[in-house]
Amino acid sequence: MQLKKLIDQLKIKKIEGEISDQTITSIEMDSRKVSNHSLFVCIDGFTVDGHDYTDQATENGAVAIIAEKQVKASVPVILVPDTSKAMAQLADYFYGHPSSQLNVIGVTGTNGKTTLTYLLDDIFTLYGHKTAVIGTIDMKIGDQRYPVKNTTPDALFLHKNFRKMVGENVDTVIMEVSSHALSMGRVHGVDINTATYTNLTQDHLDYHLDMNDYAHAKSLLFSQLGNRFDELKTAVINIDDHYAGIMERACAQPIVTYGLSEKAFIRGDALQLGADYSSFTVSSPSFTTRIETQLSGKFNVYNMLAAIAVAYTYDVPIETIKEALQQTKGVPGRFESVSNNYPVSVIVDYAHTPDSLENVLQSISEIKTNRVFTVVGSGGDRDRTKRPKMADAAMKYSDYVIFTSDNPRTEDPQAILDDMTSHLQEGSFTVIEGRKAAIQYAIDRAADDDIILIAGKGHETYQEINGVRNHFDDREVAKEMIAEKYEES
Ligand SMILES: CC(=O)N[C@H]1[C@@H](OP(=O)(O)OP(=O)(O)OC[C@H]2O[C@@H](n3ccc(=O)[nH]c3=O)[C@H](O)[C@@H]2O)O[C@H](CO)[C@@H](O)[C@@H]1O[C@H](C)C(=O)N[C@@H](C)C(=O)N[C@H](CCC(=O)O)C(=O)O
Ligand SMILES: Nc1ncnc2c1ncn2[C@@H]1O[C@H](COP(=O)(O)OP(=O)(O)OP(=O)(O)O)[C@@H](O)[C@H]1O
Ligand SMILES: N[C@H](CCC[C@H](N)C(=O)O)C(=O)O
Numbered sequence: 090m091q092l093k094k095l096i097d098q099l100k101i102k103k104i105e106g107e108i109s110d111q112t113i114t115s116i117e118m119d120s121r122k123v124s125n126h127s128l129f130v131c132i133d134g135f136t137v138d139g140h141d142y143t144d145q146a147t148e149n150g151a152v153a154i155i156a157e158k159q160v161k162a163s164v165p166v167i168l169v170p171d172t173s174k175a176m177a178q179l180a181d182y183f184y185g186h187p188s189s190q191l192n193v194i195g196v197t198g199t200n201g202k203t204t205l206t207y208l209l210d211d212i213f214t215l216y217g218h219k220t221a222v223i224g225t226i227d228m229k230i231g232d233q234r235y236p237v238k239n240t241t242p243d244a245l246f247l248h249k250n251f252r253k254m255v256g257e258n259v260d261t262v263i264m265e266v267s268s269h270a271l272s273m274g275r276v277h278g279v280d281i282n283t284a285t286y287t288n289l290t291q292d293h294l295d296y297h298l299d300m301n302d303y304a305h306a307k308s309l310l311f312s313q314l315g316n317r318f319d320e321l322k323t324a325v326i327n328i329d330d331h332y333a334g335i336m337e338r339a340c341a342q343p344i345v346t347y348g349l350s351e352k353a354f355i356r357g358d359a360l361q362l363g364a365d366y367s368s369f370t371v372s373s374p375s376f377t378t379r380i381e382t383q384l385s386g387k388f389n390v391y392n393m394l395a396a397i398a399v400a401y402t403y404d405v406p407i408e409t410i411k412e413a414l415q416q417t418k419g420v421p422g423r424f425e426s427v428s429n430n431y432p433v434s435v436i437v438d439y440a441h442t443p444d445s446l447e448n449v450l451q452s453i454s455e456i457k458t459n460r461v462f463t464v465v466g467s468g469g470d471r472d473r474t475k476r477p478k479m480a481d482a483a484m485k486y487s488d489y490v491i492f493t494s495d496n497p498r499t500e501d502p503q504a505i506l507d508d509m510t511s512h513l514q515e516g517s518f519t520v521i522e523g524r525k526a527a528i529q530y531a532i533d534r535a536a537d538d539d540i541i542l543i544a545g546k547g548h549e550t551y552q553e554i555n556g557v558r559n560h561f562d563d564r565e566v567a568k569e570m571i572a573e574k575y576e577e578s
């Protein structure tokens with residue numbers, strides 16, 4: 090594409106240098122990825138400033154630079170007020186507005202996003218759609234999986250991959266939209282058809298000022314649905330959630346609510362919950378039916394109601410929804426049982442917030458027949474104030490708690506453990522910094538019919554310490570230890 094044509098898209102700009110007939114073959118925000126004929130966009134980040142990498146970008150072949158501050162360069166520089174916004178706009182144009190050719194379903198909320206995207210994938214696939222999923226675990230296009238660095242990747246990655254999806258005949262994209270992504274503008278220019286809200290409880294208060302600021306960031310997904318009625322757009326909102334009103338007020342489009350309370354449009358009722366199943370009645374003005382599933386926990390009933398509500402807005406028949414939910418196996422690392430037929434039950438779960446830990450432990454309380462052991466830590470370089478609250482949730486519902494390391498990242502693991510436990514009564518818990526040793530401790534002490542919850546890392550296959558990701562998979566570790574324990578005895 091001609092550089093001139095591309096930058097004509099930018100309304101407000103100041104051009105330094107001469108734009109003649111340069112051709113652009115890629116847009117890059119990382120100087121290390123620049124090649125011949127790239128357009129380099131400088132982003133001022135949290136760690137470094139992309140404006141300091143213009144030399145490397147031009148050495149690697151950049152033919153022009155988009156900046157929001159003065160930079161010296163041997164190629165034309167286009168100054169704009171905000172390079173992140175400009176990058177999103179340019180990428181959308183460069184790739185031919187691909188998101189407008191897709192049904193994009195965005196899912197936001199503190200907990201349940203990944204689970205909901207998986208449920209929707211199952212429903213839409215069964216209904217005959219070709220889907221793509223973007224989220225915490227990876228990006229899936231059809232049956233192909235690609236790694237992602239963030240739950241919601243940057244705008245460049247998104248628009249580029251929407252183009253790839255269109256090329257592969259995908260029609261429905263189901264994506265997690267994190268609050269970080271919303272406040273950093275990673276989804277700018279994404280033409281979202283359905284915005285979905287799960288819930289809001291404490292997390293990320295290292296990044297957001299307080300819960301209202303956090304809620305406001307989430308509400309941006311609903312304002313992004315726009316103010317025009319010439320295209321079908323819908324919001325799907327958990328009406329039972331405390332912050333639902335903030336999402337509703339941000340939204341000019343029709344809203345379908347779901348929940349367990351009477352005011353919900355898609356309403357769940359008569360729940361039956363077990364260790365490896367749940368069933369409930371769902372009703373709306375146009376149907377009432379009983380859903381039977383292999384997912385457990387009241388929180389998963391909420392996730393399923395959200396899925397039903399979204400599918401309803403796309404006219405998926407309730408019989409198809411019902412069948413998909415009946416078959417679904419859920420998500421790797423979410424309430425995943427790893428103990429097969431051994432007498433002790435080991436559950437690996439991704440609960441890494443006070444609310445999710447409480448939910449998961451409440452579900453375990455409802456199914457337990459003996460004691461509950463919880464092995465849990467809290468991530469480094471993340472919200473410190475959630476640590477004691479996670480510890481309280483673990484202590485409230487468990488007979489034994491072993492506090493250990495999650496991903497310490499650049500923090501001292503012992504300092505994280507102190508944040509979790511310093512308010513607790515000494516002697517009422519155990520601290521073992523090494524995660525493997527902590528899991529071993531619980532497995533050694535558990536007796537028949539006890540349940541061990543290993544929380545926080547779920548599907549993760551690494552432990553990040555000081556920037557290095559060492560292979561670590563709670564499921565692998567626990568499986569090996571439990572087999573050893575019972576083979577020895
Ligand atoms: C705090 C945060 O969100 N940081 C994100 C941010 O990184 P950053 O600002 O530190 O980037 P930087 O290293 O300063 O670089 C600035 C610019 O210089 C460029 N650069 C850098 C080096 C170089 O040699 N050349 C060069 O051009 C970079 O490509 C970039 O454009 O921009 C990066 C690219 O988009 C993100 O990958 C990165 O996410 C980091 C890894 C992260 O951990 N983010 C977490 C907090 C996050 O976003 N989590 C959410 C939600 C999780 C949830 O659901 O709970 C998520 O969506 O993942
Ligand atoms: N609707 C829900 N409400 C509360 N807790 C939930 C809900 N759904 C799942 N959980 C709990 O939260 C954990 C994470 O679930 P999931 O991965 O679906 O959430 P997420 O929003 O994608 O999280 P992340 O922000 O890390 O991407 C699960 O392992 C479970 O313990
Ligand atoms: N998306 C979350 C994942 C947390 C997972 C937990 N294992 C941790 O490392 O804190 C975050 O980046 O805060």
Ligand SMILES: [Mg+2]
Binds near residue numbers: 202203204240
């Ligand atoms: Mg997720």
